[in-house]
Amino acid sequence: MALPLETLLDTVSARIISAADELTALDSAIGDADHGLNMKRGFEAVQADKAGIFAKPPGEALKAVGMTLVMKVGGASGPLYGTLFMTLGKELPENPSVADLGRALQASVTALKARGKADIGNKTMLDVLGPVAAHLESGSASIESVRALATESAKATIPMKAIRGRASFLGDRSIGHMDPGARSSEIMITAVCDVLEGKP
Amino acid sequence: MALPLETLLDTVSARIISAADELTALDSAIGDADHGLNMKRGFEAVQADKAGIFAKPPGEALKAVGMTLVMKVGGASGPLYGTLFMTLGKELPENPSVADLGRALQASVTALKARGKADIGNKTMLDVLGPVAAHLESGSASIESVRALATESAKATIPMKAIRGRASFLGDRSIGHMDPGARSSEIMITAVCDVLEGKP
Amino acid sequence: MKKLINDVSNVLTESLDGFVAAHGDIITLGAEHKFVQRRVLKPGKVALLSGGGSGHEPLHAGFVGHGMLDAACPGQVFTSPTPDQMIAAAEAVDTGAGVLFIVKNYEGDVMNFDMAREMAGRDIETVITDDDVAVENSLYTTGRRGVAGTLVVEKVVGAAAEQGADLRALKQLGDRVNRATRSMGVALTSCTVPAAGKPTFDMGPTEMEMGVGIHGEPGRRRVALRSADEIAEEMVAAIAGDLKAKGNALFFVNGFGGTPAMELYLMYNAAAAQLAKHGITPVRSLVGSYVTSLDMAGCSITVTMLDDEITKGWDAPVHTPALRWGL
Amino acid sequence: MKKLINDVSNVLTESLDGFVAAHGDIITLGAEHKFVQRRVLKPGKVALLSGGGSGHEPLHAGFVGHGMLDAACPGQVFTSPTPDQMIAAAEAVDTGAGVLFIVKNYEGDVMNFDMAREMAGRDIETVITDDDVAVENSLYTTGRRGVAGTLVVEKVVGAAAEQGADLRALKQLGDRVNRATRSMGVALTSCTVPAAGKPTFDMGPTEMEMGVGIHGEPGRRRVALRSADEIAEEMVAAIAGDLKAKGNALFFVNGFGGTPAMELYLMYNAAAAQLAKHGITPVRSLVGSYVTSLDMAGCSITVTMLDDEITKGWDAPVHTPALRWGL
Ligand SMILES: Nc1ncnc2c1ncn2[C@@H]1O[C@H](COP(=O)(O)OP(=O)(O)O)[C@@H](O)[C@H]1O
Ligand SMILES: Nc1ncnc2c1ncn2[C@@H]1O[C@H](COP(=O)(O)OP(=O)(O)O)[C@@H](O)[C@H]1O
Ligand SMILES: [Mg+2]
Ligand SMILES: [Mg+2]
Ligand SMILES: [Mg+2]
Ligand SMILES: [Mg+2]
The missing domain is CATH 3.30.1180.20 (Dihydroxyacetone kinase; domain 2)
Known part of the structure; x- marks a missing residue:
């Protein structure tokens, strides 16, 4: 399928920007109260750069989105989401199958693990991105099942004790709160599902 | 009459110490929230020095009370109440008449005016001490009339605009609050009246 | 009330003890916590002495040292120090050239420093700072408060004292800096x-x-x-x-x-x-x-x-707990 | 919220502008507010570069100057700066002897400085500070946070850099000061x-x-x-x-x-x-x-x-907006 890149990016940006307060509130509980502010700044910059970004071929456009996030977000989420988009740009073929999507996302997850020295189960965005990548790669994914898995996986970070990220400084006190990065990943994946399903 | 100096001082001390919070609250409104703390510190020091103080003859004892207040109270009230007691010590004869009391208090008021460069009507302790001194000197004073005048005079500072003391920094905002030093003077005069009347 | 303290009645002494311990290379503490003084005095220099209620830290004790004050007397919180403090401090730091009091214009401070001057029996001048324009000025009132500009007066006069200016000259300079502030x-x-x-x-x-x-x-x-x-x-x-x-x-x-x-x-x-x-x-x-x-x-x-003189005084070396340059 | 600010979105730039105006004798501002740098660089000296989220002032920009940092990159409030900032700052202050990054141990800071190092194409070493004992240490976690001890590392390493120590020696010294803190x-x-x-x-x-x-x-x-x-x-x-x-x-x-x-x-x-x-x-x-x-x-x-080396580094002259002695 040909990905409607521009619509995807607009929807992801809009959803993240309008969820900024929620993400910051989650980060207040176990972090430093800026995840929503960071993500909003990043996607506002992506929107401001759109003309330049979409002048490029799709792969390069995705890399440019990643680079914009790296240069505008800062914090932990900047390099991580930046790496995610840059890797997707490198790995996605022109007209990807679902399995291609899975492979590219899996490659991104591998890159993220290396960048952040983290693993699945550490109570981070990886706990949403990792399961979704694996599910896509499995070949049995539907839009419905991906959406459900993203939501479930974000929720599953609530009882986890953080091993990585700022929440790890809290030790046991990190238990009982959803990881803000897991929630922003869920929001992005849900946005992609909605666009692919034809919902605005 | 022979003044029961020790009882007078015990009662004045006890009344001031137990009114500390009230005096500090008055000073919060138009000053710096310490008049009660200052006066309490001073009279606690007087109480601690009592043995030394009452080893002296009455005039010297009063001067010693004044010097203790000067050295322990600080702020505006320390030099002023210190000067008051030192002047009383200098001016009071052994067995003072009511008129002697009036003259001595009047001399103290004069000394206070010089020390503080202030006058009656400036919204300070002088607005209680001045009228009471004049009334005592007039020869027509009774314990009852002195007590009533002290209370009235303290109350009369409420509508005044402060010209001297910290409250003067507030300009018109000083209007509507009783002057803390006027109130402490009222408390002391009332205590003296009560003792002379035989009330504890 | 949320504060890093123990018993409220010991806040001042415990804080002063910490202050003197942390800056023991520059200052020492007088008996009974009455004052903080410069560790090394400069014989023949006019002694600069300030003080006031506590709660304004680092003012004044933080400005004791080379190029600023010789001693500072800390009162209770927001309450002027008592005359015995200034008398003891003047006794400790006067090396014969006299003492300049630098006093913020509050009646409590002015009266307590006045009493100390009367009782100390030495050559003392007083500079009163009143830089706060928020207060309306008038001949009949207390006048303006001395606030942050006091630091500038202490710094510039401190530099001139270090250079050997005499008591009258320092009094004049202090009044002049105050008027420019x-x-x-x-x-x-x-x-x-x-x-x-x-x-x-x-x-x-x-x-x-x-x-x-x-x-x-x-x-x-x-x-x-x-x-x-x-x-x-x-x-x-x-x-x-x-x-x-x-x-x-x-x-x-x-x-x-x-x-x-x-x-x-x-x-x-x-x-x-x-x-x-x-x-x-x-x-x-x-x-x-x-x-x-x-x-x-x-x-x-x-x-x-x-002007040139005030600028030179400001730029001159200073070595105190809270203000330090050129040394 | 009660703060002395105008529009919340301009807090950082307005505060930085004031900072640079107030300390223009020591520092200058890089383009687009990306970094603050020492006004006068010392050719041949290893450049010390730090940075991190804003909100910790005077850390880090307050420690730019003789005897401490050559540049500091301020991120958004509590958010690590972005790699372009460190790349631009390194470009501005590297006089050929290489660059030492001093980074507080937060994953955001570490990752952004890592990316900058990978992208800058110059000789760069990194000292990571992690002095906060409140956090349990373990091989499998993020480890401890870098907090106030970072100042000590910057001061001591800054003194050694001023004395001409090379990049590897400074990296070792920084790690050693961090371990002693x-x-x-x-x-x-x-x-x-x-x-x-x-x-x-x-x-x-x-x-x-x-x-x-x-x-x-x-x-x-x-x-x-x-x-x-x-x-x-x-x-x-x-x-x-x-x-x-x-x-x-x-x-x-x-x-x-x-x-x-x-x-x-x-x-x-x-x-x-x-x-x-x-x-x-x-x-x-x-x-x-x-x-x-x-x-x-x-x-x-x-x-x-x-020890002697760390003491000497601490005592060495420093002239920055927030820490100054001996100069
Ligand atoms: N090492 C890591 N690996 C993967 N994700 C991480 C890591 N560290 C943090 N994160 C993610 O980043 C999120 C926090 O992002 P953000 O608040 O923007 O950055 P910061 O923590 O620097 O303030 C966390 O909720 C977590 O999901
Ligand atoms: N110049 C003055 N003359 C007479 N009384 C004064 C003068 N200045 C202040 N006072 C009195 O002192 C009281 C304040 O005392 P206190 O709070 O202990 O000292 P401070 O004002 O230094 O904190 C005022 O309420 C006022 O009655
Ligand atoms: Mg955060
Ligand atoms: Mg008061
Ligand atoms: Mg007071
Ligand atoms: Mg952050």
């Missing part, structure tokens, strides 16, 4: 006096006090919270209107104790733009919490018009 | 991030956070408000227990932005008594708000065990 303050919150245990005044979440002093006393006007630019505009207008001078100045933005550096520098930026409109050019700057009001949030700005 | 903090109130507009966490009037960091993040434990002595006892026990060393030390009491000097010195007094019990003797001291968390009330204490 104006300040104004704004508070966003009240402070809490430890012994009182609760804020001195209540302030709503969208209110501020314009023209506040440094004792948690209310200011001249309670107004609605405004932007840094608007606050700077009003403060600079009051200062410049009263100074009636243009040209080079020392510009000092002072935090009250609960104000982060980020906000002080933002105020510096806002107020510098306003100064330019009035023809005042900051050629020397100081930003930080130097003359505080316990934990109050807010700031004051101070402008001192500079 | 431990910190722990306590918060009495939360801070308020300007863009968030309300306190990061709620705290009751009789609660405090033990083992708090410098980002308004909750600490390890919410406990009942305790006396300065009890707080000092717990903090010093944690530090000394982890250091497992006795002898001469640098003792640094750091305010978080909303803490008055009076309380910091009282804590100094309380903690010095505890240090003595553990055989640690403060022979150098620093007290003040240097590594802050916006307007948070509270403090941290830092101990660095001293």
